[in-house]
Amino acid sequence: MRTRVVVTGMGCISAAGNNIDEFYETVFSSKTSNSIAPITSFDCQNLSTKIAAEVKNYQASAHFTPKELKQLDRFAQFALLASQEAIDDANITFNDATAKRTGVIHGTSIGGQATIEHSYQQFHLEGKTRAHPFTVPKLLPSAATSQIAMRYGIKGPSFCTSSACSSSGHAIAMATMMIRSNMIDTAIVGGAEACITQGNFYAWDSLRVLASDTCRPFSADRGGLVIGEGAGTLVLESLKSANQRGAKIYAEVTGIGMSSDAHNIVQPLCEGAELAMNLALQDASFSPDEVQYLNAHGSGTIQNDQTETQAIHRVFNEYAQRLKISSTKSSHGHVLGAGSVIESIATLIALQKQQVPPTKNFTTIDAACDLDYTVNKFINTPIQHAMCNSFAFGGLNVSLIFSAI
Amino acid sequence: MENKISTIVDILSEYTSTPITEQSFQESFDTLNIDSLALVEIIFDLEEQFDISIPNESELTAKGFNFTCINDIVDLVESLVTKKAL
Numbered sequence: 488m489r490t491r492v493v494v495t496g497m498g499c500i501s502a503a504g505n506n507i508d509e510f511y512e513t514v515f516s517s518k519t520s521n522s523i524a525p526i527t528s529f530d531c532q533n534l535s536t537k538i539a540a541e542v543k544n545y546q547a548s549a550h551f552t553p554k555e556l557k558q559l560d561r562f563a564q565f566a567l568l569a570s571q572e573a574i575d576d577a578n579i580t581f582n583d584a585t586a587k588r589t590g591v592i593h594g595t596s597i598g599g600q601a602t603i604e605h606s607y608q609q610f611h612l613e614g615k616t617r618a619h620p621f622t623v624p625k626l627l628p629s630a631a632t633s634q635i636a637m638r639y640g641i642k643g644p645s646f647c648t649s650s651a652c653s654s655s656g657h658a659i660a661m662a663t664m665m666i667r668s669n670m671i672d673t674a675i676v677g678g679a680e681a682c683i684t685q686g687n688f689y690a691w692d693s694l695r696v697l698a699s700d701t702c703r704p705f706s707a708d709r710g711g712l713v714i715g716e717g718a719g720t721l722v723l724e725s726l727k728s729a730n731q732r733g734a735k736i737y738a739e740v741t742g743i744g745m746s747s748d749a750h751n752i753v754q755p756l757c758e759g760a761e762l763a764m765n766l767a768l769q770d771a772s773f774s775p776d777e778v779q780y781l782n783a784h785g786s787g788t789i790q791n792d793q794t795e796t797q798a799i800h801r802v803f804n805e806y807a808q809r810l811k812i813s814s815t816k817s818s819h820g821h822v823l824g825a826g827s828v829i830e831s832i833a834t835l836i837a838l839q840k841q842q843v844p845p846t847k848n849f850t851t852i853d854a855a856c857d858l859d860y861t862v863n864k865f866i867n868t869p870i871q872h873a874m875c876n877s878f879a880f881g882g883l884n885v886s887l888i889f890s891a892i
Numbered sequence: 893m894e895n896k897i898s899t900i901v902d903i904l905s906e907y908t909s910t911p912i913t914e915q916s917f918q919e920s921f922d923t924l925n926i927d928s929l930a931l932v933e934i935i936f937d938l939e940e941q942f943d944i945s946i947p948n949e950s951e952l953t954a955k956g957f958n959f960t961c962i963n964d965i966v967d968l969v970e971s972l973v974t975k976k977a978l
Binding site for chain 1: 906929932933935936939940945
C-alpha cells in the first residue's frame with residue numbers, strides 16, 4: 488500500500504487576509520470584500536489597469552530586521568511569513584535527523600520582480616553605476632525556498648517550481664510524490680508571488696486579459712483576471728509521521744494529476760484540463776461523483792471560464808450539474824505562482840468547515856458556463872473529497888484532490 | 893579625516909558585533925568576525941557613502957593596496973576620495 492500523505496499545517500498571506508483566520512473570514516463570507524481595490528503601491532496613471540489584489544496592512548519592518556530585509560524581496564518575505572504560520576500551526580520542529588528527511592518545495596511564477604525593477608530603474612533612469620551586492624540573491628525565483636530552508640535548518644531535497652500559475656500546484660504534487668516514494672517524510676510546500684509592480688503591469692496590460700473593475704469568474708460580464716500577491720505554505724507529511732508525533736491532520740492529499748496542453752502559450756485547451764482532472768481522479772482511485780467540491784482555476788477570463796466548464800462537463804459527465812464549484816480568485820485575486828496553494832488552502836478549509844466558499848462578484852449567467860458556481864453566497868454541505876484546479880499560461884495543468892480523514 | 897574614520901567605523905559596526913576599538917584598526921577582518929560576504933556589502937556601502945569606486949582585489953594588489961584590516965580601508969578611502977577631488 489502506498490504511503491499516505493497528509494496536510495498538517497497551513498499558512499497564508501494575501502489580499503484576503505494576512506493569516507489563515509483572516510483568509511477564512513474573507514473568502515468564505517458572502518459579503519463583498521475590499522481585497523480587490525485600486526493599486527496603491529505604484530503610480531498606474533499611464534496604465535489601463537488600475538486595480539489589483541494587494542496585501543493590506545503590511546509593513547515589512549514589523550516582521551523583519553533591516554539586515555534581513557537586505558536579502559529578502561517582497562515575495563520571499565511573504566513566503567517566510569506563510570511558512571512560519573504553517574510550521575507553527577503544524578507544531579513541528581526539526582532535529583538533525585528529521586531535517587534531512589524534510590524538503591522545501593516552494594514555487595513562484597516570477598520571483599523577485601520588485602528587486603529586478605528597482606535595480607533596472609537605478610541603472611537606466613538614475614544613472615547609478617553599482618547595484619546592491621544582494622540584488623542577484625534576492626531576485627532568484629529559488630530565493631524563497633532557500634530562505635525557508637535556512638530559517639528552519641531544513642536539509643533535505645529543496646527546490647523551486649516555476650510553471651506560471653500552476654507553480655505551487657506542481658510544488659504540492661512533487662512533494663506528495665517524494666513523500667510517497669519514501670525520499671522524505673515531511674515537506675514545506677507552497678508558493679509566493681509579489682509582482683504588483685509598474686514594469687510587470689506594463690507588460691500584463693498588453694495581453695488585454697486584466698479586468699478593469701473586479702474579478703467576476705463565470706459571470707457573462709467578466710472583464711478578465713485581477714492580479715494578486717501573497718504566499719501560501721502547507722506542511723505535508725506521511726500519515727505515519729503525523730501519527731507518530733500526534734499531529735492534527737487537516738486532510739489527505741489523495742490525488743494529483745498533471746498535464747500539458749501542448750497547444751498555445753496563452754490559450755487554454757479543454758483536453759489538457761480534462762486530462763489533469765482525470766489523472767487526479769485516477770491517482771485517487773475515485774469516480775467523479777465522489778468529489779463534492781471543486782475549487783476551479785476560474786481566472787475570470789472568457790477563455791478559461793468556458794474551457795474549464797467544458798472540461799468539467801467531460802470529466803464529471805451528468806454529475807457535473809450537481810458538483811459544487813467556486814472560484815475563490817474573486818476574493819484573493821490571481822496570485823499566479825502562489826495561486827494553486829492559496830486555492831488549496833481554500834479547498835482544505837472547505838473540507839474542515841464543510842462549507843463551500845462563494846464565487847463573488849457574479850452578476851449575469853453566461854450560457855457557456857452552465858454549472859453550479861456557488862455564486863455570491865457560501866453554502867454548508869457535506870464534503871468528503873475536494874478537487875483544486877490550476878491551469879497556467881502555456882498549458883501547464885495541475886489538479887489536486889484533498890480528502891477528509 | 894576624522895569624519896571619514898568615524899563614518900567608516902559606523903559602516904563596519906553594522907557588520908560586526910565585536911566593539912571597534914583603537915586596536916581593532918590593525919586586526920584582521922576575521923578577528924572582527926567580518927566574513928567575505930559582509931566585506932562585499934561593506935565595499936558597496938563605502939562606495940555609496942563616499943561616491944568612490946573601489947577596484948577589485950587583484951587591481952588593488954597591483955596598485956599596492958592591502959585590504960585586510962580597517963587601517964587598509966581608511967588608507968584606500970582617503971586615497972580614492974583625494975583622487976576624486978583632484
